[in-house]
Amino acid sequence: MRIIRLESNILRDMEPIIYPLCVMELRSTTTASEIAGHLRERILAGEFAPGTRMHQVQLSEMLGISRTPIREALAHLANQGLLIYEPNRGYAVRAFSVEEIRAAFEVRARLEALACGLCARNGLTKPVLARLKACLAEGDALLSKGFLDPDDLAPYRAMNVEFHETILQKSGNPFLGDFVRQCHNVPLASDRVFVWKDYGIITRSHDDHHRILHAIETRDSERAEALMREHVVYASLVLLRMLDEVKAAPKADDSPLRPRRIA
Amino acid sequence: MRIIRLESNILRDMEPIIYPLCVMELRSTTTASEIAGHLRERILAGEFAPGTRMHQVQLSEMLGISRTPIREALAHLANQGLLIYEPNRGYAVRAFSVEEIRAAFEVRARLEALACGLCARNGLTKPVLARLKACLAEGDALLSKGFLDPDDLAPYRAMNVEFHETILQKSGNPFLGDFVRQCHNVPLASDRVFVWKDYGIITRSHDDHHRILHAIETRDSERAEALMREHVVYASLVLLRMLDEVKAAPKADDSPLRPRRIA
DNA sequence: AGTTCTTATTTTGGATACATTAATGCGAAT
DNA sequence: ATTCGCATTAATGTATCCAAAATAAGAACT
Incomplete structure (x- = not known):
């Protein structure tokens, strides 16, 4: 096979500064990426049971588009680890074992801890610190009632995501950030999809946030790393405990899923 | 948009044990995946300059196939981080800064260190230990000449890959393993694509392998983790030093790229 | 001469049609 | 009754075609 060097577009390569408008957040998202996001949400929400085959024609009829963007979306999701691909067999929803969920948390704990330590070591700018402080303040406000209002759960979750994402970024x-985001693609192993409903645990988790930001501000990278690691590890323990309880008593499906203190 | 639950193939889901032959390594790879692997190698080898646009028609004519598998391969590579995708603009070879290469090593060092510590903590089976010992023996043999034969470089690299991959697996x-493999997709940041040509450094690196296996065998996870972390960190330092030297003297392009001792 | 608007060409995104491979069902033989 | 084998069916993989967007070129204007 011959070796051919593709010629590059000189203008774009050398002077990207003259195309500021093109770089802006136009986001004329293609339908394939929309489909990918759509399916991603539904898979993470548990709508498609693990092992379910994702038939392309079926999906194309369901969504009212042709197979081409479907295929692209499925390939994307497979690369993200949500689907399993076998040549000439197609795509199927990946089944995650409890052990894999634990493994995702294990890696996530290390990576987020490293990110947190790096923030402390390198220092953050004042606007970034202000953003994190705003997260803390919002969490304080949401938890100030002394109990957890179900309506506050979504904003708390959003705040939590922003806190962690900011540190990663x-x-x-x-x-x-890339790898942690992939860890979040493991169903149930994500703060984004699921959050505890126990006021005590959330309060403690939010207190971790306070300490984490303090460690970052005082440039104590060791402490920042240790705090974040424990912060994530404990979240995994809570979740795994809940999964155990659910598995032990699968009948009470609508039970409040109250986690108990792990110690 | 309606919600439709796809029906799953009960047989495959419930009794995977009865399909042992299907699970075997048939690998009837599709052309799209072949193309992806092919392009991946060429990109990592530096054949396509960073920023080069990957025109689909151009590639399809070059490779003698239609655009469809090309598109799939490009999407795959973009998901792996080798290409940058912009809607309606296409794919371009991603440019990695030195800082990004360093970042890839930083993460890789932590992840491989964690893997190594886990192996020590959990213990490895005798056949796996035997495989690692075989790697050590092969390295010993290749390095026993007292100098590095260029012909031995490829087998040494293969041995090195197997040693690291075994620990990850x-x-x-x-x-x-997944994330470390993604780190290897960063050009130059991979043992698989590039290996040092300095006998002293390779000898020291191989000595690290000996100590790493010793730590694993003695179930000393702390030591195993620390050793692997330093093992990878030092590799990054050597590479970054080389990149500095190349940048400092870009004229001598065919220079032996000899790294110096860093201390 | 430089700038801007319009037009033409190129390139990507999506739809459809065809080829190839795996899964399924039926039937016969053991 | 079970199993093996063949034919059928269905799903995936690839090629081609059309539409839309972006880039490039050119003409008109300041």
Whole structure:
């Protein structure tokens, strides 16, 4: 097979500065990426049972588009680890064992801890610190009632995501954010999809946030790393405990899923 | 948009044990995946300059196939982080800064260290230990000449890959292997694509392998983790030093790229 | 001469049609 | 009754075609 060097578009390569408008957040998202996001949500929500085959024609009829963007979306999801692909057999929803969920948390704990330590080591700018402080303040406000209002759960979750995402983004290491995001693709192993309903545990978790930001502000990277690691590890323990309880008593499906203190 | 639950193939879901032959390594790879692997190698080899647009028609004519599998392969590579995708603009070879290469090593060091510590903590089976010992023996043999034969470089690299891959696979955490493999997709940041040509450094690196296996055998997870972390961190330092030297003297393009001792 | 608007070409995104491979069902033989 | 084998069916993989968007080129204007 011959070796041919593709010629590059000189203008775009050399002077990207003259195309500022093109770089803006136009986001003329293609339908394939929309489908991918759509299916991603539904898979993470547990709508498709693990092992379910994702038939392309079926999906195309269901969504009213042709197979081409479907295929692209499925390939994308397979690369993200949500689907399993076998040549000439198609895609199927990946089944995650409890052990894999634990493994995802284990890696996530290390990566987020590293990101947190890097933030402390390198220092954050004042606007970023202000953003994190705003997260703390919002959490304080939501928890000030002394109990957890179900209506406050969604905003608390959003705040939690922003706190963690900000630290990841400002760590200066783009791979940390990428990989942690992949960990969140494991169903149930994500703060984004699920959050505890126990006021005590959430309060403690939010107190961790306070300490984490303090460690970052005082540039104590060791402490910041240790705090974040424990913060995530404990979340995994709570979740795994809940999964155990659910498995032990699958009949009470609508039970409040109250986690108990692990110690 | 209606919600339709896809029916799953009961047989495959419930009794995977009765399909042992299907699970075997048939690998009837589709052309799209072949193309993806092919392009991946060429990109990592630096054949396509960073920023180069990957025109689909151009590639399809070059490779003698239609655009469809090309598109699938490009999407795959973009998901792996080798290409950048912009809607309606296509794919371009991603440019990695030195800082990103360093970041990839930083994450890789932590992840491989964790994998190594887990192997020590959980213990490895005798056949796996034997495989690692075989790697050590092969390295010993290749380095016994007292200098590095260029012909031995490829087998040494293969041995090195197997040593690291074995530890990752046997760590019991599948995400570690996945993420480390993604780190290897960063050009130059991979043992697989590039290996040092300095006998002293390779000897020291191989000595690390000896100590790492010793730590695993003695179930000293702390030591195993620390050793592997330093093992990878030092590799990054050597590479970054080389990149600095290349950048400092870009004229001598065919220079031997000899790294110096860093201390 | 430089700038801007319009037009033409190129390239990507999506739809459809065809080829190939795996799964299924039926039937016969053991 | 079970199993093996063949034919059928269905699903995936690939090629081609059309539409839309972006880029490039050119003409008109300041």
